[in-house]
Amino acid sequence: MLAVGDRVRWEGRAWTLAALEGSRACLLEESGALATVLLPLLLADPQFEVLDAPPQARVAAAGLLDALPEQVRAQALAWEQHVREVESGTATTGAVPRAGFDPAVTSLVQREAAKAAELTAAGEAVSVRTVRRMRARYRSEGVWGLVDRRSTRPASAVGRADQRVVEAVVAVLGQQRDRSTGTLTRLRDQVRWHLDEVHGPEVVAVPPASTFNRLVHALAQGQGLRGTAAQRRSHSSRPAAPFTPTVALRPGELVMMDSTPLDVFAVMADGVTGRPELTIALDVATRSVCAAVLRPPSTSAVDAAVLLAQMVAPMRMRPGWDAALSLQRSVVPYERLLSLDERLRGAAARPVIVPLTVVVDQGAMFMSSSFLAACATIGVSVQPVPPANGPAKGAVERAFRSINHGFCQYVAGYTGSSTAERGRQVQGEAHWTLVQLRELFEEWLVAGWHARKHAALRHPMLPHLALSPIEMWGALVSIAGYVPLPLTAEDHIELLPVRWQPVSDYGIRFDHRTYDSKALNGYRRTRSTAGASQPLEVHHNPYEPSRIWVRLPGGFQEVPWIHATQVSLPFTDSTWRHILSAVPRTGDRDAHELDLARALDALLRRAGAGAGTRRERTLAARAAAAASLDLGTPTPGAPAPDSDLDLGLDAGAATAEGTAGPCSSSDPNAEGVRQFHDADEAADSGFDEGEDGDEGEISDSEPGPPRPSRVLNPYQEAKQWL
Incomplete structure (x- = not known):
């Protein structure tokens, strides 16, 4: 309520409300300044408040009680009954006041003394001052004010450790983020040297080894300050919270490109083996691998341009492929698409997607002027992710892992994802050439990737139904439409x-x-x-x-x-x-x-x-x-x-x-x-x-x-x- 005579704060100064005239308020400052302001403008001021006003009633924080231990919650509810009896004479509405608590014959002070004596006789050492303090808490905070605050204090991760030691451990751990992994013994020595440098020699003692190790683990928990160097780099590359997952609603709206060595040894020529490099373009909306380039190590901007060319052109059926892998046998509206793009006749069941935006890392092949010019030529927007930020293109990173699990580990010459998983004489097992490996991989993409249901792909109208990438493309292309983009020979040279x-x-x-x-x-x-x-x-x-x-x-x-x-x-x-x-x-x-x-x-x-x-x-x-x-x-x-x-x-x-x-x-x-x-x-x-x-x-x-x-x-x- 706002009434004449109230003191208010407006535009950082104290005023007295002198008059109210319809939707206008007349304000008078102590210096004698007079102001007339519209009430909506006055009340909308971020600094507006009514001075000397009683506190507003607040909704009781009853939900917080559910997180308390049962004993603490029961004690708070019991105190609520005591406070109500002291103030109104009865703990519940309609009950008859007990002797010593009837407001008609006793004062508030007498009822406070009676309640203190009653609780003391019951075995609790409660004074009149304690009863009065609990009444004040109940009026300002409700039941939550009656809770024993010792049970609500957050537990300290470092306990009673010296704050100077805590600050030294945090500082040293921060300095170790980009260094090679060391032992806790080295870390303890570095903390001791840091303390001697900041506070003087032997002024602050380092805790014993067992206590120091517990302190380090408590401080480094979830902060990416401990673990291997790779784990620390991975934690530092995570985006700052809050992070909203990327959502794409139509094919080509968001396409992620990346390159990685394939976990398979291939025969290059003359018996020389090596790990080829795989570059893929993944459509986020359909999880389709729109294009893939398998090259000898050391990819270049040409490979990124080849991806663009492959994406907008249908994949042809290869000799020896089963007819079930053709686009005509898939669930897409083949006849309708064929009337728009004759190139789809005899094509394999791989989606044809014209990208609108491509997400790439800071690699030289994607940041080259030729690739950027090629994208601009066909109207593709390039969105680079921040450096060392893998989660920004997590979909394509996850796709690489699925390729290793679903394809690479079944191929002769499989290397494993790290040297720790590599078998003996793996290079001797390699007997597929790069050409043959590419043919196998392309056939697997059609049969083992685009035709397999993905748990993360759900039908837009039936969320309970999991779809395969080719099914998702068929569902979305019926809504978003399909526009072919044939490239001429000169277009490919432009890339x-x-x-x-x-x-x-x-x-x-x-x-x-x-x-x-x-x-x-x-x-x-x-x-x-x-x-x-x-x-x-x-x-x-x-x-x-x-x-x-x-x-x-x-x-x-x-x-x-x-x-x-x-x-x-x-x-x-x-x-x-x-x-x-x-x-x-x-x-x-x-x-x-x-x-x-x-x-x-x-x-x-x-x-x-x-x-x-x-x-x-x-x-x-x-x-x-x-x-x-x-x-x-x-x-x-x-x-x-x-x-x-x-x-x-x-x-x-x-x-x-x-x-x-x-x-x-x-x-x-x-x-x-x-x-x-x-x-x-x-x-x-x-x-x-x-x-x-x-x-x-x-x-x-x-x-x-x-x-x-x-x-x-x-x-x-x-x-x-x-």
């Missing part, structure tokens, strides 16, 4: 890493390689209006440095490396960088480049014959494995290949014998690599060896048919669907 390079008389040069073609003749030594060299947009593939693509007014033009014929085996950017560090420069730039090409060819031949260092054999094996994975797209404008290969089908799988079963680790996929390079050399773009076979020159003849790219294979897709 490759890009750099800007000028064209000189000798062509385009970067990374100590020179690329040249007749198509560059009109752009050599061109200058901008400011007089600087005019660079051209160049797209390159780290897995195939033997050629580049240059954007010209007529579209992309393939430009080969002038020394491509000097290297007879496949190589990657990592192989080239190894040669750069191993071959010193002894002549001019052109001679040095030729020396590098010859040294690279010698390394690949030496490693292919089983000679050379372990590092050289590993690099050559990874390059051969990367070459066998993807048969890609000819340069735009070239005739489409006559093969039956389509998006994602591997050259090695099509050409190597025995891809349906285990291959020999002594000669894995050799025939596929050999056929690939026979075709690769035969389709070289107009470069002939010189008279002595040492140096290539630009031929006056028209360039031959463009070679297939080992990045993607979208050309046949584009020709078929556009």
Whole structure:
């Protein structure tokens, strides 16, 4: 209630309410200042209060009594009866007052004395002052004010430990968060040194070892200050509370991308084994693995771009797959989808999802300018998570663990998730090539991932019904709709890493390689209006440095490396960088480049014959494995290949014998690599060896048919669907 004469606080000052006129209040300050203010504005002021007003009645905290021990709760309720009898004469409404507690013949002071005497006679030492104090608590706090406060005090985790020791332990534990794991003995010594440094030598004693250990465990409990270094890093990477789980309601609304080494050894080439790296894109709404790239170690921005290309294109049925794995046999509205996208005819039962937002970590492959530009090209928003924050993309991390449990542990060469779980001679068990392993994994994704019910996936209208990813996609796509996004051959080249390079008389040069073609003749030594060299947009593939693509007014033009014929085996950017560090420069730039090409060819031949260092054999094996994975797209404008290969089908799988079963680790996929390079050399773009076979020159003849790219294979897709 607000009445004239009340003292109120408004805008940080004390006023007296002088008059009320309808919805206006007249306020008078002690200094004589007068103010007229609307009542809604006055009452809405955050600092408004009525001064000298009696405390407001509060609802009794009866719920807190349920958490108390039975004895403490019974004692509080008994005191409530005593207080009521002292104040009103009876403990319950309608009862007859007892002798000594009748308000008609006794005063309040007399009733307080009678209650104190009664309780003392019953065995409780209660004074009149105690009765009066309990009355005051009951009026201000209700029953909760009558509770024995000793039972409500929170227990101290450190007990009666010296506060200076507690502060020292917390400080030292904080300093150990990023260090290697040590023993409690080392920690106790560090705490003693800290105390001596802060308070003086031997001023504060360190507790005995057993007491100190209990104190450390009490302080570190749940704070991520103890345990192994990995456990401490994991705790520090958790997001600050409160943390709301990510919710996606339609396919493509949120897609998480990440990369991790697969827990399986694969045969790269020439018997060299290694753990391939798996990069996946997981749709949060449907838990579908929209795309997966399996590469030799050391992924690049190309792999992230390949994920985008795979997501928006259907997965084709592979030879030998059961018809039950086709999209037509699944639960999705196949006929309706087929009327929107003819590419779905003959597709496997993997969802086709165009991403709207992708969540990535701070890895170089996802933060590269080429990947960001590729996302911007197809209208995808990139959302990087904070550094070292695994829970921000927990769905894809959980998917990796499910892949290890559902696929990797059943494959020969399984390594386990850590060295502690690894068996003996695991590398000797590996007998699947990277091509075969990828085929197995893709078939498992369709049959073992998208067709398996996930406990976390629930039907939007039937929450009790668990669904598989393909069922969830079918349920959501009927509501959210489906819009196909076919990519042309030039779109796929757009996804490759890009750099800007000028064209000189000798062509385009970067990374100590020179690329040249007749198509560059009109752009050599061109200058901008400011007089600087005019660079051209160049797209390159780290897995195939033997050629580049240059954007010209007529579209992309393939430009080969002038020394491509000097290297007879496949190589990657990592192989080239190894040669750069191993071959010193002894002549001019052109001679040095030729020396590098010859040294690279010698390394690949030496490693292919089983000679050379372990590092050289590993690099050559990874390059051969990367070459066998993807048969890609000819340069735009070239005739489409006559093969039956389509998006994602591997050259090695099509050409190597025995891809349906285990291959020999002594000669894995050799025939596929050999056929690939026979075709690769035969389709070289107009470069002939010189008279002595040492140096290539630009031929006056028209360039031959463009070679297939080992990045993607979208050309046949584009020709078929556009």
